[in-house]
Amino acid sequence: MKKLTGLCVLLLGLALAGCASHETKPAAVEQAGGAQGQGAQAGNVAGQNLGANDLNNPHSILAKRSVYFDLDSSTVSEEYKPIVQAHARYLSDHPQARVQIQGNCDERGSSEYNLALGQRRADAVKQMMMVLGVPPQQIETISYGKEKPKCTEHDESCWAQNRRDDIVYQHP
Amino acid sequence: MFPMKICMRINKLAIGCWVALWLCVPLADAALTIQIVGGGAKQTPIAISTFPGETALQQQITPVVIADLTRTGLFRMVDAGGINPVPTDPSQVQYPVWAARGAEALAIGSVTPLPDGHYNVQFRLLDVLQQGQLAGFQYNIAPSQARLTAHKIADAIYKAITGDVGVFSTRIAYVLRQSGRYELQVADSDGYNPQTVLATRQPIISPAWSPDGTRLAYVSFEKGHAAVYVQSLLTGNRHVVINSKGTTSAPAWAPNGKQLVVAIPQDGGTNLYRVNDDGSGLTQLTHGSSINTEPSFSPDGKSLLFTSDRGGSPQIYEMPANGGEAQRLTFDGSYNVTPDYSPTGKDFAFVQRNNGHLNIAVEDFTSHQAQVLTNGDLDQSPSFAPNGKMILYAAEGGILAAVSSDGRVKQRLRADTGQVSEPAWGPLPKTQ
Numbered sequence: 001m002k003k004l005t006g007l008c009v010l011l012l013g014l015a016l017a018g019c020a021s022h023e024t025k026p027a028a029v030e031q032a033g034g035a036q037g038q039g040a041q042a043g044n045v046a047g048q049n050l051g052a053n054d055l056n057n058p059h060s061i062l063a064k065r066s067v068y069f070d071l072d073s074s075t076v077s078e079e080y081k082p083i084v085q086a087h088a089r090y091l092s093d094h095p096q097a098r099v100q101i102q103g104n105c106d107e108r109g110s111s112e113y114n115l116a117l118g119q120r121r122a123d124a125v126k127q128m129m130m131v132l133g134v135p136p137q138q139i140e141t142i143s144y145g146k147e148k149p150k151c152t153e154h155d156e157s158c159w160a161q162n163r164r165d166d167i168v169y170q171h172p
Numbered sequence: 173m174f175p176m177k178i179c180m181r182i183n184k185l186a187i188g189c190w191v192a193l194w195l196c197v198p199l200a201d202a203a204l205t206i207q208i209v210g211g212g213a214k215q216t217p218i219a220i221s222t223f224p225g226e227t228a229l230q231q232q233i234t235p236v237v238i239a240d241l242t243r244t245g246l247f248r249m250v251d252a253g254g255i256n257p258v259p260t261d262p263s264q265v266q267y268p269v270w271a272a273r274g275a276e277a278l279a280i281g282s283v284t285p286l287p288d289g290h291y292n293v294q295f296r297l298l299d300v301l302q303q304g305q306l307a308g309f310q311y312n313i314a315p316s317q318a319r320l321t322a323h324k325i326a327d328a329i330y331k332a333i334t335g336d337v338g339v340f341s342t343r344i345a346y347v348l349r350q351s352g353r354y355e356l357q358v359a360d361s362d363g364y365n366p367q368t369v370l371a372t373r374q375p376i377i378s379p380a381w382s383p384d385g386t387r388l389a390y391v392s393f394e395k396g397h398a399a400v401y402v403q404s405l406l407t408g409n410r411h412v413v414i415n416s417k418g419t420t421s422a423p424a425w426a427p428n429g430k431q432l433v434v435a436i437p438q439d440g441g442t443n444l445y446r447v448n449d450d451g452s453g454l455t456q457l458t459h460g461s462s463i464n465t466e467p468s469f470s471p472d473g474k475s476l477l478f479t480s481d482r483g484g485s486p487q488i489y490e491m492p493a494n495g496g497e498a499q500r501l502t503f504d505g506s507y508n509v510t511p512d513y514s515p516t517g518k519d520f521a522f523v524q525r526n527n528g529h530l531n532i533a534v535e536d537f538t539s540h541q542a543q544v545l546t547n548g549d550l551d552q553s554p555s556f557a558p559n560g561k562m563i564l565y566a567a568e569g570g571i572l573a574a575v576s577s578d579g580r581v582k583q584r585l586r587a588d589t590g591q592v593s594e595p596a597w598g599p600l601p602k603t604q
Contacts, residue, residue: 072485072506072507107550108525108528108530108550109507109509109525109530109552110466110479110509110510110523110552110553111377111378111552111553111593111594112377112378112421112422112435112465112466112479112510113463113465113466113479113486113509113510115377115398115419115421115422115435115442115465116435116437116441116442116463116465117463119419119437119442120440120441120442120463123437123439123440124440127440142396142397142419143397143398143419143437144375144393145377145398147375147377147393148375154550154568
């Protein structure tokens with residue numbers, strides 16, 4: 001039963017991923033978040049294997065490579081757990097794969113505190129992947145603090161996009 | 173660059189000594205334009221008479237002195253024109269004329285060319301009411317040293333009248349971002365003579381002056397991750413302090429100039445470490461999985477201020493410089509970061525978030541009362557002037573600003589091009 005739920009989550013993820021690239025804005029993901037979040041409660045690394053092709057498939061959940069955070073927070077919210085879980089599953093299935101988790105923050109706050117907060121955001125995703133069984137040597141973390149904003153406008157919609165981890169594959 | 177040899181004496185009777193200045197200071201345009209907002213509680217009326225002969229210098233002396241003093245908000249300039257002949261010696265000064273103009277102090281001087289291409293600059297500050305000398309010295313300078321000499325004169329006037337050390341001949345460091353490039357620059361305190369210390373396409377943050385002003389520590393992302401470098405301003409030589417794959421950041425110099433405290437991420441948190449400037453002797457100062465960063469030494473080197481979220485939100489703490497129990501110092505609001513210990517040791521500046529706005533505040537170590545000094549949306553990176561009287565900071569829109577530590581005088585320094593951030597005010601120049 002658990003396995004079946006996981007599969008459902010995966011299919012739902014695939015369907016939703018179809019309408020958005022991994023550049024998805026937080027708002028768009030939030031719309032999908034409710035349904036995904038429910039499934040994520042029961043989801044785990046178990047499920048259908050994800051192949052190397054899935055990594056390059058724009059319709060796969062693996063195409064989603066960003067996790068967004070609330071202000072001052074480094075907690076991975078329910079709506080982004082399926083993304084982390086999918087990448088954790090891929091990494092478990094592909095021991096040679098390597099990722100770098102890149103933590104980022106919005107512009108409001110000190111450079112140095114944000115550098116530490118970005119590191120904590122990256123570590124939060126790494127920690128979640130490790131709990132899901134990914135060996136630590138497959139995951140590297142780095143923080144860019146507020147120094148490499150994806151969006152440079154000075155408003156909340158932009159700041160929300162910059163409070164983000166990017167999951168970057170160094171080796172597929 | 174040659175070592176700087178300066179002999180300066182402020183003396184009520186005797187004129188100071190004759191010493192040549194040896195300093196390579198190229199003339200350059202200002203990178204920053206300064207606008208003054210507000211004024212001091214008391215403005216001393218002062219007349220700065222032109223120095224006969226100064227027009228021979230490409231950079232005249234007195235306009236720089238006037239600009240320096242005006243910028244503080246503590247002086248009111250009294251018209252010095254229409255006096256004939258222009259006095260160059262106290263014996264030529266008709267004190268009642270200056271008193272009638274309302275001046276309480278008068279600066280006079282002269283510039284005389286020397287056979288070897290240098291210039292002799294003489295300066296005296298006179299008390300108009302007491303009819304006596306408050307300060308005076310003379311320099312033999314190369315033409316390129318005119319601006320520095322003017323800052324020295326402004327420092328002498330500021331000291332004689334306010335009793336505080338002047339900081340006009342100090343320098344500031346900041347990061348200029350333009351055309352996708354990051355430049356770590358050092359400029360005079362008035363924004364002139366900008367020199368690029370490092371240019372890279374990767375971010376640079378957190379410049380910190382060594383206590384003797386000869387080196388900068390900073391964080392560069394040029395290797396892909398944040399790493400602390402130390403660079404000599406004399407030779408340009410630089411090295412990464414801790415050569416590892418991991419992040420190091422937030423350098424603060426110990427007052428002895430031999431050690432740094434830096435922040436290193438670890439186990440989901442970030443901890444402070446002391447390290448020698450060559451990377452040896454790494455010693456952990458804070459422990460645990462909370463964030464501990466942005467160290468700032470007390471002037472005596474005995475304690476450290478830093479930002480920590482160990483209590484659930486980022487707040488300012490103080491602990492012994494060798495580690496140990498930390499005391500929380502800020503309690504208002506959920507976000508107090510970036511402490512800068514005042515050179516006076518009496519208070520510290522920091523950034524406080526109020527209703528989503530970031531502002532510069534100061535807190536007194538005795539009363540623990542915090543006073544918010546600025547009202548911008550995004551005021552960050554406070555850095556005390558070495559006399560503790562002004563705080564330089566970065567404001568929204570990539571400009572630098574300064575506020576007096578009592579909040580009365582405000583300056584805005586706008587870059588001609590690009591965005592300026594991460595300012596750090598350098599130490600007082602060493603006089604020998």
